[in-house]
Amino acid sequence: MSENHNIKDWYSMSDGAVIKELAAFVRETRLKKNYTQSDLALKAGVHRVTVSEFEKGMRGSLTTFIVLLRALNELELLDVFKISTTISPLQMAKLEAKKRKRASPSKNEKPILNKKTLLLNKSKNKK
Numbered sequence: 001m002s003e004n005h006n007i008k009d010w011y012s013m014s015d016g017a018v019i020k021e022l023a024a025f026v027r028e029t030r031l032k033k034n035y036t037q038s039d040l041a042l043k044a045g046v047h048r049v050t051v052s053e054f055e056k057g058m059r060g061s062l063t064t065f066i067v068l069l070r071a072l073n074e075l076e077l078l079d080v081f082k083i084s085t086t087i088s089p090l091q092m093a094k095l096e097a098k099k100r101k102r103a104s105p106s107k108n109e110k111p112i113l114n115k116k117t118l119l120l121n122k123s124k125n126k127k
Contacts, residue, residue, distance in 0.1 A: 020057035022065055027055040029072050044071035 030040050041048040044067045053059035069075050
């Protein structure tokens with residue numbers, strides 16, 4: 001038997017079948033955490049019938065699924081949907097090129113003068 005025998009072919013499943021898989025996940029997770037439907041409903045802030053109908057695949061909305069995941073402390077499952085922003089190597093090179101390479105001011109920049117610098121310049125001019 002191959003190692004991937006538990007991987008579902010989500011594309012070949014109907015919408016109803018996908019909802020039933022999500023419902024089964026919620027039910028199994030609830031049972032593993034030893035929650036009754038009433039416990040989960042109370043924690044999620046929904047009616048017990050909502051939990052029951054969701055677990056049977058009779059009623060399923062994305063909002064209900066998220067509320068139940070939150071109550072089960074399983075929201076990290078949604079990390080799969082995070083969009084990561086990456087910078088291409090070309091963009092990175094352009095950003096690096098724009099960074100200042102030296103500590104001394106450029107010809108167009110005026111040096112920053114503070115009280116200490118002014119006092120040092122005055123003492124050098126007196127000598």
